[in-house]
Every structure is written in C-alpha cells, then in structure tokens.
Amino acid sequence: MKKKLIAGNWKMNGSLAANASLLEQVLAGLPADPCIVAVCAPAIYVQQVAGLTQGTAIAVGAQDVSAHDAGAYTGEVSASMLRDLGARYAIVGHSERRQYHGETDALVAIKAQKALAAGVTPVVCVGETLAEREAGRTEEVVRRQLAAVIHLNGHCISEIVVAYEPVWAIGTGKTASPEQAQEVHAVLRAQLQSATPQAERIHILYGGSMNAANAAQLLAEKDIDGGLIGGASLKAVDFLAIIAAASAA
Ligand code: 13P
Secondary structure (H helix, E strand, C coil): CCCCEEEEECCCCCCHHHHHHHHHHHHHHCCCCCCEEEEECCHHHHHHHHHHHCCCCEEEEECCCCCCCCCCCCCCCCHHHHHHCCCCEEEECCHHHHHHCCCCHHHHHHHHHHHHHCCCEEEEEECCCHHHHHCCCHHHHHHHHHHHHHHHHHHHHHHCEEEECCHHHCCCCCCCCHHHHHHHHHHHHHHHHHHCCCHHHCCEEEECCCCCCCHHHHHCCCCCCEEEECHHHHCHHHHHHHHHHHHHC
C-alpha cells in the first residue's frame, strides 16, 4: 500500500520566527517511519522552509502558482521560481482562490499544467459548497472541477495529487463524515481510473477541519490517501498527531 501524504496548508500565516519554531517542533516529533509530509508555505517563505527542512522527511510546497511562465505579470510567482526555491508541491484551485480571486476550472487546469511542466506536483483542490451539496450537486461539481484538469493534462495526470475539500468544512470545525468523504473520493478515483491506468498511485487527500481527533477515522477509508490540513497544521502537537495517525494507517 502506498504511504499516506499529510500536507499542511499554512495559508497566510507565519513569520520567519514562527515558521522556524513550528518546524523545529514538528521535525523533533516526527515518527521513525513517517508518512509523506509536506508544508505549503506562503511563497515568500518557501526558501526559508526549504532550508530548514533540507535533508529531513518534510517537503516544502507553495499555495498557488502563476498560470504564466514569465514576463509582465506583476505580483505573480511562476512554477519554475518555486521549483528554484525548493518547492516540490503547489496547491492549485484552493476554494479560497476560486472564491476570493475568481479562479475558474480552466485557469486551475493551466496552473496544474505549469506546475507539472516545472517538476512541481500540483495539489488540485476540488469541493462543493454547502448550497451545492444541499442541492444534490456534489458529484457533478467535483467531477466538473477535476475534468478540466484531466482534459488539459492528459497522460501527466498520474503525477498530480487531488484534494477533496468540501467548502462547508473548511475552517468551520464541521468535518465530512468518513462515509461522506469516502463516497466523493470513490467518485474521484473512478474518474481518474478512466483517465489513466495509474489511478491507484494518485494520492486523493481529504481537507476540511481534519484534526487530531478525527484524522484516524478518515484515513481508514479506502480512498482517503492523506490530508490537506489548514488550522491544525499551525500547531505542532496537532499536526504531529495527524502525521502519527497517517504513518500508522
Ligand atoms: P482547515 O483544516 O483549517 O479546515 O482548512 C482546510 C484547508 O483549507 C486546507 O487547504
């Protein structure tokens, strides 16, 4: 069985001092044979985190990537720049980017393509809003979001990570039940299976109020290959508890 992947999404949090302290505590508490671990830091801190985690079991990622390669795109950070600083992962299509920055399925697909081309693994986020779930549209929404990425990236699709993050569960303390999450993960797995013979090796993460108390149960589900952790990744004790659950699963 493949190792689980636990990725922290620090969102817009941290400072040079806070990052160093958090990483020191997490590194000190890692189990002997850990799952795959990454932390997705604000772009400005990717280099710092890469330095502090060099030679350790923690990989560094970014939280977004430009849809352009280079040029007159003020404020943007390209995939090759992130790679240059040591980033192995980049989250693309997080619901906060879709919601606050108007990112579309097509744009997210291009961002995934740019990351792949630079040797950075895109963590492609999909997920329905509460209104969409209540309208019975969950499957349609996540399938549409993933389809755009599959369509553009064709045979490279086995190189991505997918994160199912129900928007109503993000930062709300409401978690999808293991059964609810597994149901959607199975839909995503089947969709990946129709796109690549290597779908089994793709990590499909759950994200949305995953914490020390609920991680083990979620991670026990067949198609839940890890977690994308927001709030709990900012507290060493909580992040380590999730890593421990994933390393034992
Ligand atoms: P929380 O774990 O804070 O709910 O955030 C989840 C998330 O958005 C990770 O990308």
